[in-house]
Amino acid sequence: MPWVRMAVVKREFPNRLRVVLSEHQPVALWGDDAAQTLVNRQGEVFEADADDQEIAALPRLKGPEGSSAQVLQMYGHLTPMLQTMDMRIEVLELSARGSWRLETDSGARIELGRGTQQDIGQRLALLWRTVAQVASRYGRTPASLEAADLRHTDGYALRLRGVSTIDNPKAKP
Numbered sequence: 001m002p003w004v005r006m007a008v009v010k011r012e013f014p015n016r017l018r019v020v021l022s023e024h025q026p027v028a029l030w031g032d033d034a035a036q037t038l039v040n041r042q043g044e045v046f047e048a049d050a051d052d053q054e055i056a057a058l059p060r061l062k063g064p065e066g067s068s069a070q071v072l073q074m075y076g077h078l079t080p081m082l083q084t085m086d087m088r089i090e091v092l093e094l095s096a097r098g099s100w101r102l103e104t105d106s107g108a109r110i111e112l113g114r115g116t117q118q119d120i121g122q123r124l125a126l127l128w129r130t131v132a133q134v135a136s137r138y139g140r141t142p143a144s145l146e147a148a149d150l151r152h153t154d155g156y157a158l159r160l161r162g163v164s165t166i167d168n169p170k171a172k173p
Contacts, residue, residue, distance in 0.1 A: 024048070028075065029060040030068060043069030063094035074100065077117045081124050085131075085142060099151075106143060113151035123150040131158070138163045 006022040026038040030045050037047050039061055045068045048055075063071040075092050082089055082104065091103040100112035100120055110127075112120045127150060131142045140160050149157040 026055060026058060027072065028058050029055070031060075031062060033060070039068050039072055043072040059089050060091045061093075062091065064096050067094055070094065074117060074120070077121060078102065078124065081121065081128065085128055104145075106145070108145040109147045111147075111149040111151055123156070126150075127156055134158060135160055 008020045008022075010018045010020075012018050024038070024040040024044075024046050026048075027041055028039045029035070030037040030039045037045050038055070038058075039045055059075070061068070061071045061075060071092060071094050074094070075089060078092070079089060087108070088105040089102055090105050091101075093101045095101070098114045100114070102110050102112060104110070110124075112123060115123075127148055128142075131145060131148075135142055135144060138160060140163065144161040144163075145158070146161045147159040
């Protein structure tokens with residue numbers, strides 16, 4: 001039974017059985033896009049039919065085998081931070097080398113790098129504190145964030161939609 005997390009059967013004297021079932025509560029999809037696996041609130045991976053619309057709307061978490069609880073913890077840590085910027089995590093991935101990466105519902109890709117929840121949180125907080133100011137220099141808002149690389153020690157690299165630093169030779173007179 002794919003949705004049953006735990007089943008406890010107790011014998012009650014004299015001739016009864018008591019059965020208690022605990023259901024998986026899915027929080028996210030787990031693994032590659034084609035995978036039919038989910039992560040529950042306890043960080044456990046389980047297989048189930050993920051064709052339901054509500055299930056398909058869940059974020060996707062990825063990571064090496066056995067890392068589902070760690071990835072779920074990081075997801076829980078980062079979610080409120082992104083909500084302050086009106087963004088939602090679509091994909092959160094932990095690489096085999098320990099580097100974090102996320103994609104938002106607006107399509108922004110953010111390389112978070114390695115480190116603890118606190119390290120990653122500090123880098124993301126720096127981005128949120130300054131991205132509005134940087135984006136406004138180019139007549140954009142934080143919603144135009146296309147990509148950010150937070151793996152640098154003293155700053156970050158940023159790409160905004162509609163902003164290019166490459167000269168277009170065809171545009172010159």
